[in-house]
Amino acid sequence: MAHIQINNLHKQFGDVKVIRDVNLTIDDNEFVVFVGPSGCGKSTLLRLISGLEDLSSGHIKIDGERIDHLPPSKRGIAMVFQSYALYPHMSVYQNMSYALRVAKESKASIDKKVKQAAEVLQLTELLDRKPKALSGGQRQRVAIGRAIVRDPKLFLFDEPLSNLDAKLRVQMRIELTKLHKKLNATMIYVTHDQVEAMTMADKIVVIRDGIIEQVGAPLELYNHPANQFVAGFIGSPSMNFIDVKVIGKSDASLELELKNKTNIHIPCAEVDLHAIGDKMQIGIRPEKLILDEACDAMQDGEVFAVERLGNETYIYMHTATNNEIVLHAAGDKPVTEGDHISVGFKVADCHLFASNGEVVK
Amino acid sequence: MSLASDHDIDLIYQKSLRKRKNMRRLWLAFLLLPPILMLLIFVFLPMASAVLYSVYDWKGLVRGEFIGLGNYYDVLFKPRESWFLFNAFKNNVVVFISLMIVQNGLALVLALLLARKPAGYRFYQVVIFLPVILSTVIIGFQWKLFLNPIFGLVNKFLRMVDLDMWALPWLGLPETALGSMILVNTWHWVGFPTLVFLAAIHRIPKDLIEAARLDGANEWRIARDIIWPLMAPAVTIIVVLTFIGSFNWFEIPFIMGSLEGSPAYSTDTLGLLFYRTAFGSVSAGGSNFGAGSALAVLIFIFIFTFSIIVTKYLTSREIEMG
Amino acid sequence: MQTKKKANFNTWLMQIFLGCNAVIMLYPIFMMAISGFKTNSEIFGKPFSLPSSLNFDNFLVIWNTTDVPRYLLNSTIVTGLSVVLLLTMGTMAAYALARYKFRGNIMIYLFFLSGLMLPLRLAIIPLFIQLKYLGLIDSLLGLICIYTAMSLPATVFILTGFLKTLPSELEDSARMDGASEARIMVQIMLPLISPALVIAGIYTAVPIWNDFFFPLIFIQSPEWKTLAQGLTSFFGEYSINYGVLYAGLTLAALPVVTIFIIQSNRFIAGMTAGAIK
Incomplete structure (x- = not known):
């Protein structure tokens, strides 16, 4: 249980600024996920918090x-590594007890803590095994067990599921969420997989180039992205972006022209910030596109790929004005490659981004 | 949290950071200094001293006056000394070329055969390597006994199969002594290049050889077109090691012949000559540290330069395997 | 059918060639061993036959009347201590070079590597004077120092290669667990490179055990001679008793051959370690 506060954090390696002015507050018992493309600095941020x-x-x-002046082991933090980093020459019991042995705790107390953690993670049967003799999921649990026995205020996870196969990953995702509830601990979890972020997080921190782009609850980020990067990063498949141009302004809305000469009106709080002729992009989530139905605006185009999953269908099309658009529909749609289709959307479902990526609506 | 306490913590932070950095430096110094000193004192210092010693006149163990390149002149151009030097050098060249052909050629054939994992593969491997682990002293004496003109097994065998005319005093004739020693050296060391080549061949991806086989190449073409070019790094190493070994050749002629490269200096080598010059012998007279050091420097420069050239040349034909 | 026959023929040819080679390799060693059990008259009279009885007289002569046991002991001490020192120092240097980033890291690594190319034999004269000055002539300690320094570059080279392959997350994990740098090295990292330590150990031990050149120059008293060197004086003494000579060679070869037969895989890996990238 811990409340974390990070102020004006900077980190540079030589001349390269990896973390730039990061400010972040994490509440007690929160499950926070750092997400971003690889190389964005999310792992570095985690290592800064850990003291490594x-x-x-x-x-x-x-x-x-x-x-920040304390060595890693004095910070009350435990970390689970991507490769698990289990000591190959030690048994599960020795792995889980190593930190306590280093700290010279009594044998009895070590034994109690290890047994307890093993119980929670269903590792009791495996305590005498070496890591080599464990499955991927079991190793993962040992790595977590090793963190638990230290009874830390804060757990750090560095892409812990990326070495597991897809099915196990889903399973471990749920187990980790359960564990979080059970332990009542603050956890920070780093991943590049936005699905993991969406499904596990209380709070997501989107990072790009060492800067925090947005912080918020998963659905808040999904529904109200602060900028085009977050909009494109969160959600799968990605949000569709369509080029538009400002052609008119009124008190509280902008009049925009799509490339196919359709005009739409989108409400805007600060109309004065934008000028006629500005280039902008509207964003529409794939599931908000509607197939063959009259709408606020339409896009015509040719289908170039269809993915059928049975319960849902992804349709990829080139629009007549050369945008690539993906549409997500429930059920199996009778569309095939090469078909000419027309998709529409409601102005209410649109996001609008200025040319610098900042959200307008 | 007031600003003042933050400032204090910043100071503590700076201090602990400095302390940790110093601890790290100390730890690295503890790890690195003993081995570095060891190497400096017992390898680099004597190597550097050799150069220094070579430009002084020596009276036994006492360093005399500076004489510039005098020692070098003596070992290179004095008629008697220069004959010895040339003779020994010529023998070393013969040894190198012979070992390249006989020892490494045989090793290549053995490696190519063993790479096909014939029945008894493990056994053959162990047997070929067995002599490699033995001391040259044991090998030298053993073969000296075998090659004894009267009691030696070699000649007893030759007489047994009615080849009396071949039962020569192998180590006693200037014509056969060096050749015999080269063969003994081959017997001793052939396992080493064989297993280095074998490891290199095993490292070539099986797909490549199978692809060549599907392309219709026969075993000879596969060996020539696929295996040989791709085992180039191993060849480079073996050539360089053979070169260095040949020009440092000392134990075999010392034990099977003598310090004087008998018979009649036909097995004399740079190694023996250096030893005689430095520490004295019947032919070279008393010990001469100056001339010995000059010889050592010359041998070192020669070996070093040639190794670099050979390595440069051979690595240029190596191909990076992804 | 035709090709199969040809393949069979080739297999046979290959087996004959390898078989002959094996005989050439093994027979001399076998002859050396059995001749040790023969008397002089047997060696001269029936050189190729097996000894008439398993007679250990020659070995007893060596054991009781020569210095060979002493030489064996000296070689064991020199090789043992040299290898222990080498592995300790080699591991220390290699660990620092492989696991830490610091200024001068590459320079120091190159310094060790350049040691690989220096043939120390050629520096025997300064070494002689240096050891004399240090009082290390005619002493096993002198040999140990030389061997350790001489083989240090190769040891560092081999061990650095292995240590670099260990994942850094293991170190990080141990750091999170509160282990000190020394503890991480000894408890976490070193156990993981024990195979490499064996390889480096063999790579250095065999040439040290077999070396003849340095003792030839640095050791004079019989009590400090090593096995390879001692054999030369032994050959002088017993030059006419062939049985004893063969027995001496056999005895000298026995320790290494025995270990080799038990551990042939590691020996081969170890001794070719420097030549295989």
């Missing part, structure tokens, strides 16, 4: 106390 990396400037506080 020295920060260049800024503060990190846990429960109001500065910890």
